[in-house]
Amino acid sequence: MAAIRGFGGFGGLEGCGRGLWWHGGRVKTVVHWFRRDLRVTDNTALHEADRTAERVVPVFCWDDAILRSPDVGGARVAFLLESLRSLESNLEAMGHRLVVRRGRPEEVLRALARESGASAVFANRDYEPYSRERDARVASALASEGVAFRSFKDSVVWEEREVLTGSGGAYTVFTPYSRAWRAKGIPAPRPRLSRARVAPDLALASEPLPRTSAELGHPRGHGLIAAGERAGMKALDEFLEGRVERYATGRDTPSDDGGTSRLSPHLRFGTVNVRTALERLARARAAAPEAGGQRGCDVWQTELIWREFYAQVLANHPHVATGSFRREYDALAWEGRDEWFDAWCAGATGYPVVDAAMRCLNATGWMHNRLRMVVAMFLTKDLLVSWQRGERYFMQRLVDGDLAANNGGWQWSAGTGTDAAPYFRIFNPVSQGEKFDPAGAFVRRWVPELAGVPDRFVHRPWDDPGRRATGKYPARIVDHGVQRERCLRMFKAVRGEGTVEARGAGSGE
Ligand SMILES: Cc1cc2nc3c(=O)[nH]c(=O)nc-3n(C[C@H](O)[C@H](O)[C@H](O)COP(=O)(O)OP(=O)(O)OC[C@H]3O[C@@H](n4cnc5c(N)ncnc54)[C@H](O)[C@@H]3O)c2cc1C
Known part of the structure; x- marks a missing residue:
């Protein structure tokens, strides 16, 4: 087994295998593995791959373990599929090609790395128990080929060990957590993926995207919320252009005129990133006419912090996935x-x-x-x-x-x-x-x-x-x-x- 050092960290890539010693210069090829980050803008791992390699090979892998899970249903599979279609065309517009494959991720990625001659696979971190275990399998399968696996923080602003109590423990009460979270400041969005520097390798096999979620075994698709990066950004902008100012008072009314943002599927699949949302929210707050409008912005930010709070609860206390926290x-x-x-x-x-x-x-x-x-x-x-x-x-x-x-x-x-x-x-x-x-x-x-x-x-x-x-x-x-x-x-x-x-x-x- 080839030795790989430093994958998962944030320093320069190290390792052997295919000549992977990167300390500032570019390596030839890096695979970017899309999971819950289906966008080309403000995407940490994708940006890092773009910065690191001459050629980025973007891949999405249909994982049967997920598709067949009893926790997965048609509404989400349909949203995912539509988002992938949009991602595919956004990538194409910049000279890239999305490779789509189906199978066990460790096998798919090992094969793709070998076929493309990639030195590393980059991905954004996912904190669910299944995803952690899957990523460990992938990292070890890649390491056996001398290919590095690097993961990046992306779907949250602060990870589970970054907002801690004075004694270094995880928060279990929201209000002090949110106070500590707000005190840390917010990182800026990452740059958009650049145009491909080299033409995509058309010899790499890729499956066409299914036409409907039914082809993936999930017939109950719904189209209530438009999917994809462009639709997500449009929903964000429309919400921040006005409705957010009424959010503090209107968010509890279940109506069709959108008292809330309906961005949750976009945040879930990463068609909108939380950093972008927070940056635009700060701009909307600065332009909000009076205290009431600013209050709406502040309350909405609190909801995004609830999202991070529960993400860190799951990461710090994984037993909640199968039983009561208490x-x-x-x-x-x-x-x-x-x-x-x-x-x-x-x-x-x-x-x-x-x-x-x-x-x-x-x-x-x-x-x-x-x-x-x-x-x-x-x-x-x-x-x-x-x-x-x-x-x-x-x-x-x-x-x-x-x-x-x-x-x-x-x-x-x-x-x-x-x-x-x-x-x-x-x-x-x-x-x-x-x-x-x-x-x-x-x-x-x-x-x-x-x-x-x-x-x-x-x-x-x-x-x-x-x-x-x-x-x-x-x-x-x-x-x-x-x-x-x-x-x-x-x-x-x-x-x-x-x-x-x-x-x-x-x-x-
Ligand atoms: C029983 C129950 C189950 C829920 N299941 C989910 C779920 O599977 N997925 C999900 O994203 N949210 C879930 N929520 C939280 C919340 O109901 C939704 O996030 C929210 O309704 C989404 O609508 P919105 O995007 O218009 O939210 P907005 O009010 O516009 O809020 C903005 C964003 O903040 C986040 N957010 C808001 N409230 C919460 C919350 N209480 N907890 C965590 N994040 C929050 C979401 O990402 C949301 O998109 C659940 C809440 C309850 C009580």
Whole structure:
């Protein structure tokens, strides 16, 4: 096995194999392996490959282990495919050619490095447990050929060991984490990939991109959010040109006019990078007319910090991927019935806001943040179904499904996570609906059975004396008040508590 030193680090490339001693001059060929960074602008590893090598060979590898995972679904595969199409044409416009292959990444990359004569494979780091293990396999397969593997920080501003408490530990509470995060400043975006210096090697085999996600085994594609780098930048600019100024007040309303940015799938697949988003946000804030507008910018930045917070929770505490952050809650005795879970998935619980949100998710691959919290709390605390079943269902359906953010959101809602809602805070699905969808516009759109129910009763049709919900709308499958008490008992049993604190219980926050 050829010795490689220094891969994974940030210094000059070292190693033997194909004459790889780079301390400022260019090596001949470097492969850039695209994963969650499907763009040519502000891409750390791609820029480093461009700076390091005469020729960059861009590759995307369909990994069957991912495509066949029970956590993957059509909305995300369709978004990925569309983003790859856009990436392919952006690369072509600059004289590069995207090589697409299918197989085990360690075999695909080893073969491609050999065929292209590459000295190294560059990639941006991915922090999920599967990705870490896969990258270790790839690095060792490449090392056996004398090819270096270098990974770079890119999808987050600060990695898991870069924002730490005074004693060097990882933060488990968001507010002090966000304070420490903000104190560090923000790195500038990286330069765009330059035009190819040499013509691409057409002899390198490449598969055409499939026409639809169905060809990849995922028929349920949705096109709600336009994919690709150009669409992502357009969405970012449109949001920052005005809507961000109303974000502090408008972000909790699930409406079609875009109270939030809908950038999550772009951040998930790297069609927009967080550095670019933050740089443009700083410009928007500087131009914002008054304190209200600036406040919107600040609140939006906080959401991007939540994204980083959950990324570092997953990286520092990988056990959250398979169990509760607070391990004692793995002993919770979830009493929920399978038919309740099925009704929740189908949007047939009899609670209008829950049903509307789930039907929206099923039809579009998307759900507003407030509604994610409502339905997650309803599943865990009203239906008493384990958060892990909901987490998986979300991963299968969401276009932005992301292990760290999804797991963080579910554990927050269930009360089992780091900075979680306390177990005794249980959203009331009726008052949540009345507060955030007061005229029932969102509910009526997704639950047409309630079209004729007056505003006053649209979130509690069982109280409507006119019984105007059409016959097909189900009766409530559980009683919120009864289930709330059962939930509190379930948590108390694990906590060994005799009485439940009253504060916040049953609140409709
Ligand atoms: C149960 C549950 C599951 C969730 N699953 C996911 C998921 O799989 N993928 C995902 O990206 N987000 C998830 N979230 C977080 C949040 O709901 C979405 O990021 C948000 O709705 C995306 O809409 P947006 O892009 O318009 O957000 P904006 O409000 O415009 O926020 C900007 C960006 O900040 C990030 N962000 C915002 N809120 C959060 C948050 N609470 N946690 C982490 N990042 C956040 C996202 O990247 C988002 O695009 C989940 C939340 C809950 C409660």
